[in-house]
Amino acid sequence: MQNLFLTLFFSGKSPKAPGTIGSIVALILGIPFVLYSSETIILLAILIGIIAIKQIDIYEAKYQIHDPKEIVIDELVGMWLAMGIGACIGGFDIQVAILSFIFFRIFDITKPSIIGKIDKKVKGGLGVVADDALAGIFAGFSTLIVLKILDFFL
Template identity: 55%
Template structure:
């Protein structure tokens, strides 16, 4: 059961790009919740993040390995935060969810500034999850800036 949770229903076991596979499945899993309520998605991301820290700590104590590639529950937490931020302000559309996914993956892979520092310095479950939390929050805010700029040019992604 812990492996299914940590790997987001085994999507993290993808032989290629497990983080991207986990993030993509997480967007699909989060959509029905977002359609119900952006606040609910945000709160569930927070709750799952707390549970993930504990479960990752237990897994790392068992395996002796830190931040294994197949563990992608942290990607779920991050992308759900980005989706919730965008959804709360701009709504839910295919283009907005692609924006949430894309910006989250950008910041999760690039790891600029504090995101990279957290990834390098913190160990255990908190280190695994917190950099994705920060990437999700930055991605959500960055996406809102992109949407504001696009709206100045008459482009409304919430319609697509």
């Protein structure tokens, strides 16, 4: 059960780009929640993030490895935060989905600024989840900014 949760239904076991595959699965799984309300998906992301921190700590202690590629539950946390924040003003649509995904992957892969510092310095489950959560927050606000710019010019 722990493996199912941490690998996000085994999407993290993908031989190529497990983080991207996990993010796509998270996007698909999050659509019903974000359509219900942006607040709901944000609260669910926080709840799952808290559970994930504890489960990752247990996993890392058992296997003596930090942030293995197959653990992608942190991608769900980041994606759901990005989707929820991106949908806060105008609701959720295909633009929000695409922009949230693109920005989240950019911030998660490049780890600019404080995201990279958290990734390098914070150990355990908190470090694994926190950098993706912050990447999701940055992605959500980036999505909002781009949508506002597009609204202004279109």
